[in-house]
Amino acid sequence: MLIILDKYISTENLNTVMARLEQLNVMIQVHEEKDKKVIVVLDGAEYLSLETLEILPGVERIINIKKPYRLVSREYKPADTVVKVNGIPFGGENFQIVAGPCAVENEEQVMIIAKAVKEAGAVLLRGGAYKPRTSPYSFQGLEEEGLKLLAKAREKTGLPVVTEVLDVRDLEVVAYYADMIQIGARNMQNFPLLKEVARLEKPVLLKRGLSATIEEWLLAAEYIMQGGNPRIILCERGIRTFETFTRNTLDLSAVPAIKTLSHLPIIVDPSHGCGKWFLVPPLAKAACAVGAHGLMVEVHHQPSCALSDGEQSLTPGKFHKLMQEINKIKQCLT
Amino acid sequence: MLIILDKYISTENLNTVMARLEQLNVMIQVHEEKDKKVIVVLDGAEYLSLETLEILPGVERIINIKKPYRLVSREYKPADTVVKVNGIPFGGENFQIVAGPCAVENEEQVMIIAKAVKEAGAVLLRGGAYKPRTSPYSFQGLEEEGLKLLAKAREKTGLPVVTEVLDVRDLEVVAYYADMIQIGARNMQNFPLLKEVARLEKPVLLKRGLSATIEEWLLAAEYIMQGGNPRIILCERGIRTFETFTRNTLDLSAVPAIKTLSHLPIIVDPSHGCGKWFLVPPLAKAACAVGAHGLMVEVHHQPSCALSDGEQSLTPGKFHKLMQEINKIKQCLT
Amino acid sequence: MLIILDKYISTENLNTVMARLEQLNVMIQVHEEKDKKVIVVLDGAEYLSLETLEILPGVERIINIKKPYRLVSREYKPADTVVKVNGIPFGGENFQIVAGPCAVENEEQVMIIAKAVKEAGAVLLRGGAYKPRTSPYSFQGLEEEGLKLLAKAREKTGLPVVTEVLDVRDLEVVAYYADMIQIGARNMQNFPLLKEVARLEKPVLLKRGLSATIEEWLLAAEYIMQGGNPRIILCERGIRTFETFTRNTLDLSAVPAIKTLSHLPIIVDPSHGCGKWFLVPPLAKAACAVGAHGLMVEVHHQPSCALSDGEQSLTPGKFHKLMQEINKIKQCLT
C-alpha cells in the first residue's frame, strides 16, 4: 500500500496521517519524491482498506499495489486448475463444448436439441429452467419442470447438464438436478448466492457481469473459493459498451488476461457475446484461437419460434458445421 | 411492432414470415417503402417477443414501437405518484433529504450521525446493515445487529429508516425493522428479490444498476408494480463509464427523463455518483436544480475511520452547510 | 514515478532495470513492501515516459504520481483564470450565456435568432459555418458565407460570435470573423489544430471529446497553453456511454472536478449533452447549480425545419423562459 502526500503537507496534517497509521498499527517508511512525499506501508495492511485515508488533508492518493484477490491468483497457485464436471475435465489443455437451448421449453425441444448437440460433439448440455428476463412480461422459464426435462435429456444422451440458478431458495433443487450450477451475468455480484454456491460440492460456472472489470470478476470468484468451493469455471459473455450493432461486446482479451492472472479455467459464450446468430461461428473460432478452455453455444432447432434468444441461436446444422471447423483449428493449434 | 423486410425478399421467404405471423395470430398490414417492405403488426402482439423473427431470411429488423413497460409509465398514470414513508411524502412537489452513514458500525456512530443529519434537515435515516462488497475481505455489515441499531436511532430521533436488503431470506427481518426497503444497484435485476418486495406493504427504494439503461430500470420497477407494490421510489446513483476520476458518472439527465416517461418519484445519490466527498455538494445542488424529488447523502463524523466509503462521506459540518445551500435553491426554484 | 517490482525478482532482472534507470540518469530509492519491491524515482524523470519499463521481466507496474499536465493545473496557477471574449469575462465569479443556432442556414434565420437570444440575456452568439457531420450526405455548413452572416449578426446585435473550425487551412478566415474559436468534440485531439490555435491571440473554446477522460481533456488544453495561448474556456458537452435515450450522457461532475484540478473556466452545453430539447432546461439549471461558469445553448425559431440538431434546439420562447429561471438560481447561489 502506498500513500502519496503533497510534498508541502503541513506538519499538523502529516501528524494526523501518522497518528491514524499508528492507530492501524502498520509499519511504514516515508520518502521524498521530487514534489511528493511517499509513504510505503510495509506490513500489517493485509486487508485493511486504507482508501478512507484519502479524505485526510494533504493526502493525494492511496495506491494498493497488492492484488485484491488471493486464492484465485496465479501467484497463489501457479498450475492450471482442472475442474471436472461429471468426470469431464475443464481447464489445462482441455477444450470442451457446452451447448443447448437458451431456455428449456418442452420435452420434444430439449430432446431434439440435446441429441443434435451431442452428435455434433458437445460434452455438456446447457438449458435455462429459471430465466432472468428484463421484462416481467417475458417467458420466465419452466422452473422445476424444466430441471426434470434436463435430467431426462441427460438420461437419454448421457450429457451432464449445466443450468442457471437465480434464487438462493432454489439452489437445493437446482443442485439436485444439475451437474454444474451457472451464476449468470446479472448475478455475478449477488453475494449471498456466491456464498451459498461456495458451500456446495458442485462445480460453478461464473459468468462475467455486464459491466464487471476483470478484477471484480476474479473477486466474485474469490468469494466462492474463499467460501470453500474451488471448482470454478469462468465464462466470458460480452460486456456492455456504446456499440449497438451487437448485443454486447465480446471481450476476447479477457481470456489471455485471466489465464495470466488466475489458474481457473475460462470458457467463452459467443451467443450472448454478440446476440446475432451469424456472428457466432467466427467468434467461436476466435475464442478457440485466443486460448479459451471451451465454448458455450446456444442451439435451437426452430430459432424463429424460440421463447427466448432465438436471434442468437444456431440451428443444429449450423452448429454441426461449426464444430467441424473448431476441430480443425484445435488440431493445428496443438 | 414493425417488421422491416428486404424489398426483394423471395416469395418463399415472405411466405415463411407470413405463415409464422398467422401462427401467432396477429393482425397485420404490409406496405412498400422505397426499397424496403414494412409489415405493421396491428394487434395481438401485446407482449409477444417477435424479435426471433429477425432470424428469418429476408427480415432485416424488428422494431418495437410500444414501450415495453406499462404500469410505471406516464401514459398509464399521468399524475405524479406520491410515495409516503412513515407519513413522509416523496414525489410530486416534495423534496426530501435522506442521509446517514454508508454502513452501520456501532451504536455511538449511528446515534451521533442520526442526530446530526436530523438537525441539519434530513427526514429519513440511511444506513447499511447488510453490505454488498466487491471483496470478500471487506467489512460485510453488522446484519440484524445493525438493523437493531437503526431502530434504536429511529426511537431517539424519530427519523424513519431505509436500509438495503441483499438476500430474499433476510427480507422478513429487514422489513420488520425498516420503514423503506432499498434494492441496491447490484440487485436492480435480481428478479426473485424484486418479486418478493412486490409482495410487501413497504415502500421500495430502487437504485439504478451500474450499467442499466433507463428502460431496463423502469422494467425493474415494472416487476415490483406488476407484482402488487406501487410504492416505488427510484434513485439515480451514477453509471459506469470510461471516466476514472469519478467512481461512477452521475447521470442527472435521467431525472427529467424519468419524470417524462414515468409517474414515479426519483431521488439522487450524489455520494455513490462521484465517490469523492468534495464533489458531493455541487452535485447535490445540481440534483435539486434538475428537478429530483430528493437526495440520499452519505454522512460520517469520522470519514477517515469509516469502515466503508469514507472517501465519499460528508462530515456533519459539511452536510449542514450543504443543507442550507439546498434550501436556498429550493426556495428560488418554487 | 514509482516502479513496483515482484519481491522475488531475480538479481539479473533487477540489474537490467537498474541499468536502464542509470542510463536514463534518474535518482532513485529502493524499498521493500511486504511482498513487493518499490523503486521511488526521485528526480530527473520529469517528462520521461518510464511506462516502457513495464515490459522488463519482474516489473509489475509503473505508477506516475505526478499529474501529466502542468500549465493548466491549479498547482501551477491557484487563482481562477478569467478569459475575456471581446471584453466579456468568462471564469471566476462570472456566469455567461452563449446561445444561437446549431448551424448558420441563411441571413433571416441568423438575424431572428441572434436578436431573440440577445433579448433573453445571451452575451455571445454561437453558430456553425463549418459543420462536422457524421454523414457526407448531411448539410456541411455555409462555410465563409456563414461566417459573413455571423459578422452581420454581430453588427446588428453587438453580440460577439463563437464558431467552430475543423480545418487548419480555414483557421485564418475563421479567426478573421470570429471573436472566439471553437474546437469541437471530434477535434479535441486534433493536435495540429490545437498547435495552430495556440499561436492565435483569440480565445479558444475547447469542447470535451466524446470519449475523453478529464485528464486527456486537460492535456489537450495543455497543448494550447504550452503553445502560447492561455485564453482557454473548457466546455462539457456530454460523453458517450451505453445509454441510448439521451444522445450523450452529460457529465456534470466534470465541472467541480475541473474547477478542482485546473484554473481554467468551464461552461456546459446541455443541448449536445442530451440531444432532446425538453431535457435542456432542467440540465441547464443543474449546470448553473453545479458551478459552471456559463452555458452554451442551441436555439432555433423553427426547430422542425432546422438543417441540423432541430430536435435539441429550444424555441426563442422556451429559451427566454429558461433564462428567467437561470437568473433566479444565480441570485440565490450568490
Add this chain to the structure above:
Amino acid sequence: MLIILDKYISTENLNTVMARLEQLNVMIQVHEEKDKKVIVVLDGAEYLSLETLEILPGVERIINIKKPYRLVSREYKPADTVVKVNGIPFGGENFQIVAGPCAVENEEQVMIIAKAVKEAGAVLLRGGAYKPRTSPYSFQGLEEEGLKLLAKAREKTGLPVVTEVLDVRDLEVVAYYADMIQIGARNMQNFPLLKEVARLEKPVLLKRGLSATIEEWLLAAEYIMQGGNPRIILCERGIRTFETFTRNTLDLSAVPAIKTLSHLPIIVDPSHGCGKWFLVPPLAKAACAVGAHGLMVEVHHQPSCALSDGEQSLTPGKFHKLMQEINKIKQCLT
C-alpha cells in the same frame, strides 16, 4: 423512413406534421397500429434528415430503416473489394501482415526492425513519422526525416510502407513517401482530412475511432469513397470501455459485422487493441480465426527503450514465433 405518432395526436398537431411532409414533398402512407399511428415515408426522403420532425407535438419517434451509408455497403457492391498496395492484395481471400515500430526513431532502429519483420513474413512496413500524442511533452515523431527513413527501409527491404498523416498540410509529403496513408483512430472523424485523402490515388488505411460505432466508421469510409477514392482498408484497433486492465477493448465481432455490412477489407491491430505485449499473440491468432483480412502488429527490437508504445511491442523473436503460429491457423482455416 418511419414516423411514429401518438395515436391520440390532435388533428391540429397531425396537420402540422402533414404540412411539413408536404413541404418536403415526400410520398407517404399512414397506418394505425394498436395505439400508435405510423407514417411510412415511401419516397423522396433519400438523404433528408427528418429527425427534426421529432420535435413536433404528437411525434414519438423517427425511425430510419435505410442504412445511412451507400457506396461502402454490400448491397451496393456484393463482391469483396480487393485493395492493392504496391501490388500486394488486401481483401477477398488474402491475409496480409503489416508490422513495424510504433514510431520511427532513427535509421538503425527502422532498418533492424524492417529486416526482422520481413524475414518473419510481413509484407508491409508500418512506422509513425507524425505521432498523435495525448501529452504535448511526449515524443511527437521525426516528421519528414522519419518519412525518409521509411523510404530507405523500403529500398533495403522491398517492403511498401504505411504511415499516418495528422495534418492536411502534410498530406502531400506523406503521400510522396508512403504507399498507403493511415488515418488514425483520433482522426476517423477528421472530415477535412477524409475529404483530402478521398482525392488521392493512394490506398487509405482507416482505423476505427476510440468510441466510434460500426455505423459511424462506415460513414467515415463513405466520405472517402464518395469523394472518389474506393481504395479503403478498415482497421479494428479496440474501443474505449470501462475495463482498465487493457488499454482498449479489441472488438473482434466488428470483423464479421463489417464483412456482412460492407465489401471493404478489414484488418486488426491487436497491439493498440490491448496495450500489453503478452496479450498480442493470442489476440492476433483470434483475429486470424475470426476472418480478418490481415494484421497490423507493433514490433521493436528494444521495447523497454522505445520512444512510444514499448509496452505493447513484440520483440522480433516473439513476432517470428507468432507468424509461424498464424501460418498454421491460416492453413487449417482454408
